[in-house]
Amino acid sequence: MASEKAKELARKQKEQIRAEKLRKKNSDDPKDWGRWRQFTEAYKRTNEIDPSTRWWMLGVAVGVIVVIAAIGLLTNLAWWAWVPLALMSALLGAMLVLTRKARTAMITRYAGQPGSAEVALQMLNKRRYSYDLGIAATRELDLVHRVLGPGGIVLIGEGAPGRTRKLLSEQERRHGQVSYGTAVTTLMIGDAPNQVKLGDLQKRIEKMPKVLAPFQVTEVQSRLKALHLRNQMPIPKGPMPTPKGMNRAMRGR
Known part of the structure; x- marks a missing residue:
């Protein structure tokens, strides 16, 4: 009796292994x-x-x-x-x-699509930088993203310059209220003068002067979480493009 149960259990385990291999073979998720x-x-x-x-x-x-x-x-x-x-x-x-x-x-x-900043932000060193996408937005999908790292707080805008700069100014004021002297820098993605090209965004952030030590980054991150809860703003409905699949494929994750 015990032998029959063991055989049945082994058969089920083999079926599960085969099913998992088949799932991974037909999966569209790069992690598989x-x-x-x-x-x-x-x-x-x-x-x-x-x-x-x-x-x-x-x-x-x-x-x-x-x-x-x-x-x-x-x-x-x-x-x-x-x-x-x-x-x-x-x-x-x-x-x-x-x-x-x-x-x-x-x-x-x-480039030029809503949420395209994520392409560059994913290339940042995850041990030193963290980022939050779409902390502010308009119905037209003008977006503001936030990066926290050794260079302080970086607010990144993408979309129509007029609407987005207004969003950036508002978020800069709000972040200044909780940053307690931490540098708050605003950047605008685009090809016009005084804007940062999407392909240059990663290097621009990483080359910023270092103003925060690692322990200070952790402290500021806690304050920003509180700010996010108080001023949480719903993102307009509709999917934003995500380049994660291709990026994971390159990183082998």
């Missing part, structure tokens, strides 16, 4: 994909936007192999020593090219 599928999906999406991706990857890979092969031959190094190194280095070089191209492609794809 294997490394190879993540790589191929990222390549396909990037190449759709920038067809030169394949040639850059191939060129870098071939160049790396040629350089290492030349060094190996000139130094009379055994082939079994430099061939594996050349292949692995070529693969690494191609993946680095794909990573850079994928980031550029994501920015090109989402």
Whole structure:
């Protein structure tokens, strides 16, 4: 009797394992994909936007192999020593090219759409920076986002400049009431003068002068949570584009 129950339990476990494998195989969530599928999906999406991706990857890979092969031959190094190194280095070089191209492609794809700032904000160092999307909005989907990090509080606006600057000014005033001297910087996404291009947003934030130590960032974050609860503003209905799938594919998560 016990043996029959054990067999039945083992059968059910095998069925569950098969069902889970099938679910992951047909899943559209990058978290369920294997490394190879993540790589191929990222390549396909990037190449759709920038067809030169394949040639850059191939060129870098071939160049790396040629350089290492030349060094190996000139130094009379055994082939079994430099061939594996050349292949692995070529693969690494191609993946680095794909990573850079994928980031550029994501920015090109989402630029000008509501919520596009998330493309750049996802590239920030998660250990040093945190961000909140859409802390203020209009019905026309003009948005204000917030970043907290060593550079203090950064409020980022995207949308029609007239409406968005009004939102930014209001949020700057509210944040100034709870920041207790912490720097509050406002940035506007766009291509016009005095605006920050989407592709430059990450670097602009990371290059800001450091005004907060890690423990101070934690303190300010607690104050901002209280501010968010008091002044919580409903986001207009309707989905905002999310580039997380492509980004996760590149990060292997």
